[in-house]
Amino acid sequence: MTRALYVGRFQPFHKGHLETLKWILERCDEVIIGVGSAQYSHQLDNLFTAGERIEMIRRVLMSEGLTDRCLIIPIPDIGQHSLWVSVVRQFCPRFDVVYTNEPLTRRLFLEAGFKVEGIPRFNREFYDATRIRRLMAEGGDWESYVPSPAASFIKEIGGVERIKDLLRSDKVP
Amino acid sequence: MTRALYVGRFQPFHKGHLETLKWILERCDEVIIGVGSAQYSHQLDNLFTAGERIEMIRRVLMSEGLTDRCLIIPIPDIGQHSLWVSVVRQFCPRFDVVYTNEPLTRRLFLEAGFKVEGIPRFNREFYDATRIRRLMAEGGDWESYVPSPAASFIKEIGGVERIKDLLRSDKVP
Amino acid sequence: MTRALYVGRFQPFHKGHLETLKWILERCDEVIIGVGSAQYSHQLDNLFTAGERIEMIRRVLMSEGLTDRCLIIPIPDIGQHSLWVSVVRQFCPRFDVVYTNEPLTRRLFLEAGFKVEGIPRFNREFYDATRIRRLMAEGGDWESYVPSPAASFIKEIGGVERIKDLLRSDKVP
């Protein structure tokens, strides 16, 4: 059995993430979805709590019938790049391969002796979390870029109001 | 839908935990299994990493056909009791009720306004993680107290050798 | 008896803060003045230590005869918004209402079930801590915006020289 690691912040989990996940599941038996920067929320770049992101992803996985082959694991950010791979290993079950295009993530796992694979670009400019959050803040059509169960969940918890409050805050960098 | 929280350190996940989990699943639709003190391992009281505990629990859930209704979430220990409920809420999806007999856990969740329910004592003296770890250290019959997929996993990763090394260490309190 | 919470960084405590405080004291019996980001100092945005800010505020309260009805409490910043209200509650005596216009502060206390009230805008552009610090750095007339006992204290501890040193430093973001 092959188990892959796929890490991201998933702020929010969008259609590009889902396409990537399906593409990895064609190549591996199981995928650990590592929800990074897990301790942060209520920031412009880290909008949702880890728990909210887990719920958002889980609802999408259920509607796609993918729960059995995926583990969703929150991973705190320790703030020191040289320790990060060890933190991931502490929080996650064993994995055989890491799928990422992120150059630093790739480098840190390679330096630690892991097998690392790239991911095809599924319309990366199109499905971009920063752009989706900006659409949320500006009242644009963010919902087209997010799987429908995730979009419903975001509306349910008042995610759009949250980002608007953050934009008006002095305390948010 | 009702979702319960069931937290523990699961060092290791034993038959008493499994009985409790089944009992909760008779009362709720879903259970979050919160794996506490997630950042610790390689200590006499915190033998396994969070990742190892998640894998151990997942194998048991799969053999019991319970994966669909359970979420396994690692929760770091922040070392300040008054912040602990907030940490749990940051890392876990929404939950409606907490099942626990632990007096401090009960008190902290009640003070935070949660519904808390007790758990029947399923042979607590019998299925006790401290006692099971001692049996592992002393070469006793620890396997009888642990669901068989968890026992296999512990042997697979050399858990018994690990606890023996820890017992001979100066660095372990 | 009604006790209010009024949090800020008070870098420095200016005339707008004093007006706000008096306005709250017309509505409540006691006010907790929460001195936020308490562990930081010697930064452009966090110029004074918590101890210096407490002394600065206390001198103003004494000259106004307000010490009896105010508690000044330093509150460290834990860096995780979802834990912040719990930190405030750990460090402060019980309070009944929070006075704030800050959208994130308002949201976090509302989500935690607190009563939150807005504050009238007392010349906010005029009495703005960032602007006052810039005046200090540029040799402008910062003293007009700060209650006189606070201004004397700032001069006594060499606050103006401190900000000038920070501006010339490589180590200050």
Next chain:
Amino acid sequence: MTRALYVGRFQPFHKGHLETLKWILERCDEVIIGVGSAQYSHQLDNLFTAGERIEMIRRVLMSEGLTDRCLIIPIPDIGQHSLWVSVVRQFCPRFDVVYTNEPLTRRLFLEAGFKVEGIPRFNREFYDATRIRRLMAEGGDWESYVPSPAASFIKEIGGVERIKDLLRSDKVP
């Protein structure tokens, strides 16, 4: 004007603390009451939150007419003795002398260049916080050792029930 520092954990604030405080106030103009280990609570040795201890002390000071000359400041414990004096200085206004009998506290402040004075032993065995907490846990006459406003406050917030819960907890060292 002379300002003294008097630090303790005040778990709880007892009659010995009050006698000491009055004795210091005969020698100094103002006293900073530093509430140590401020981030801890819900532990056998750190029963009350900093906020609760501040309220407890404030009620005693009010009934004694001492609020004007005292500042109550929570001080977090950073876990590294060589940094502790710097933390105290960060959180507290300037002070001229430290009153303590605690050998490590005395040593750390002397090494940092502070003036340190001893305190007469006001029935130390009699007024001992550990002994008072034990009386609380065992249903003994703890109230005789605690100033009456502090005792009322402890009962008001269910302090006795809290310590009993902690004693029955697995999670409390």
Next chain:
Amino acid sequence: MTRALYVGRFQPFHKGHLETLKWILERCDEVIIGVGSAQYSHQLDNLFTAGERIEMIRRVLMSEGLTDRCLIIPIPDIGQHSLWVSVVRQFCPRFDVVYTNEPLTRRLFLEAGFKVEGIPRFNREFYDATRIRRLMAEGGDWESYVPSPAASFIKEIGGVERIKDLLRSDKVP
């Protein structure tokens, strides 16, 4: 015997650092080379680990015959300026004088009662770590600015590739 402290991040250790070090060694018997922000690496501003920087400096010292009179000590950054001098004192042997031109470093050591001396400007614009890192990233002639044993070491560990990866990363501020 006089021992000096010379702190920097040394990202990388360049010819200006070496000139400064020699100049200090003409005035003191021994120098502690404090390697600051020791826990950080794999960032654009903190490229190398503390261990890599120690090795880089040690190789230069060996080729210059200076090892006997220098101690290289990593110093973690605690993130609170008011504690920083205490951290330096915890990690370093006793020192008599601090050599620095950095205004905040100078201020913090002066406030703590240390003797602080300035350093002549050895072509500061020329030998500037930020500029050297930019040359590394852009394929420019960075090697001219770095002592030859340090340059060899940087190439040996793939330092140029590392900074290029970091520049293409989303995760690097």
Next chain:
Amino acid sequence: MTRALYVGRFQPFHKGHLETLKWILERCDEVIIGVGSAQYSHQLDNLFTAGERIEMIRRVLMSEGLTDRCLIIPIPDIGQHSLWVSVVRQFCPRFDVVYTNEPLTRRLFLEAGFKVEGIPRFNREFYDATRIRRLMAEGGDWESYVPSPAASFIKEIGGVERIKDLLRSDKVP
């Protein structure tokens, strides 16, 4: 060239440590002396600061003519065993082999893929840091067990008085 890692807390550096160091230097070209739990001091088990331990070791190395082949590096304790090897690698230059008899240290480095060698027992019961600290506290003949330059240094900084103060302290576990 072969470089070894030899880690310990060196509270204090005793004759057994020196014998071990010489034995390792017969087998390797250079040794990194890793000074563990570097951030702690003024505790019964962590008596001296990292800086004091570095100075103590350096004086012994100088009197033995060993400075050239040794690097003394302080290593903070991060409190999570699964991250510890990564912390060591962050703070230390590259090393090829680890010399240790400590079972947990051995296990953690082996799990991380390092070569680990055992050390002959040089009168371990005899040269034991805990026993030496007890002799210091009780006025016994601790000096026989410590290389003479280390013993002089300990007396110079008042190490014996420090441990006696700690023994009389409430704040020391």
